Amino acid sequence: MGEHAEYEEKLKKSGLKSTKHRKAILDVLVKSNQPMAAEQIYLTLKESKIDINMSTVYRTLESLEQIDLITKISIMDDDRMLFEYNKIGHRHYLVCVGCKKIITIKNCPLGSYEKELESETDFEILGHKLYLYGYCSECQGSQMNSR
Amino acid sequence: MGEHAEYEEKLKKSGLKSTKHRKAILDVLVKSNQPMAAEQIYLTLKESKIDINMSTVYRTLESLEQIDLITKISIMDDDRMLFEYNKIGHRHYLVCVGCKKIITIKNCPLGSYEKELESETDFEILGHKLYLYGYCSECQGSQMNSR
DNA sequence: TCATAAATGCAAATGATTTGCAATTGCAAT
DNA sequence: ATTGCAATTGCAAATCATTTGCATTTATGA
Numbered sequence A, B: 001m002g003e004h005a006e007y008e009e010k011l012k013k014s015g016l017k018s019t020k021h022r023k024a025i026l027d028v029l030v031k032s033n034q035p036m037a038a039e040q041i042y043l044t045l046k047e048s049k050i051d052i053n054m055s056t057v058y059r060t061l062e063s064l065e066q067i068d069l070i071t072k073i074s075i076m077d078d079d080r081m082l083f084e085y086n087k088i089g090h091r092h093y094l095v096c097v098g099c100k101k102i103i104t105i106k107n108c109p110l111g112s113y114e115k116e117l118e119s120e121t122d123f124e125i126l127g128h129k130l131y132l133y134g135y136c137s138e139c140q141g142s143q144m145n146s147r
Numbered sequence C: 001t002c003a004t005a006a007a008t009g010c011a012a013a014t015g016a017t018t019t020g021c022a023a024t025t026g027c028a029a030t
Numbered sequence D: 001a002t003t004g005c006a007a008t009t010g011c012a013a014a015t016c017a018t019t020t021g022c023a024t025t026t027a028t029g030a
Helices: A005-013 A020-031 A038-047 A054-066 A111-121 B005-013 B020-031 B038-047 B054-066 B111-121
Strands: A070-073 A082-085 A092-096 A102-105 A124-135 B070-073 B082-085 B092-096 B102-105 B124-135
Touching (some): A005 A020, A020 A038, A038 A054, B020 B038, B038 B054
Parallel strands (some): A092 A124
Antiparallel strands (some): B070 B082, B092 B102
16 A cells, blocks of 8 residues: 555565655655755755654665665766666766756667777776766756756 | 976966976876876875875866866766876776776767757757776676775 | 664764965066 | 066865764564
8 A cells, every 4th residue: 555665675675674764765766856965855854844864864875776776876066976766777867067957868879889898998898877968958048057 | 398398388378377286287197097086196296205285286186177188087986086187088988896997988989869869858968978887807707806 | 572683863073175364486577 | 687466385174975883763573
């Protein structure tokens, strides 16, 4: 009868306890259409009258990342880490340098490129991260936005 | 008669004074085959008996990045920023998750992809960053290296 | 219900990077 | 070469995100 049935089982399978804080954090991330910083998550929870400590937020995010329920990313000109629920598998990011809006891109143009590089470099390539930067439609023209 | 003639003029053109510290930092970066953290640069200078303050290192790196003489990057699992002299224009990175060695890749497979994305997303794309991760030849097999 | 390991809160520590301010230095004009 | 001034630097202290030690609480399986 839970709305978090989806990840509830993944938590259990990974040996992580299914605490109210963990579920709350996951709920926040699932509902967000943008990767969020730890503090944003903390503040969102606070608004929902959920009392939680920043340490717990960080520790929870770390656990969730380890079991691959969420992804941690860092974008240019933001020294904080951002966290995103893994709705889809492989993904990339298109970041607006004006308003910092982040669009998640699901298709990946690098399929064969990794193979090429492997033979060129003797690396065993495990994966990659791709960030594209630009101005979203709202931020074109007036290019003086902050966040 | 200077060996740093290359960037000496770029400094001047940008209105930055050509101080011994700036030249020393640039020398270190030019000679390095790896992007370096601020502290590595500081320690390298110290070995050369060049006495400099970390604040100066950071401020210098920031200035040099602004005039596009160097590039600042961040790789996975390293919370420090790394800095690299801009020998070539556009570049990407292949990072060994074992020994943290970084190989700079000069060719870019994303030429037409940006165009595609622009029409799909209404973004005006300015650029991108691509990091590939894997094990270098030395780190394959024994995958328990640290740094 | 109980036992126990995992999760949490709290406060303090960390560690990279930044900043205010006074002293120094590069450089252009004299 | 000398001078004047803004840019640069050193120093110490501040920041700010993130981490950690430890005592307390809680989820879960027996």
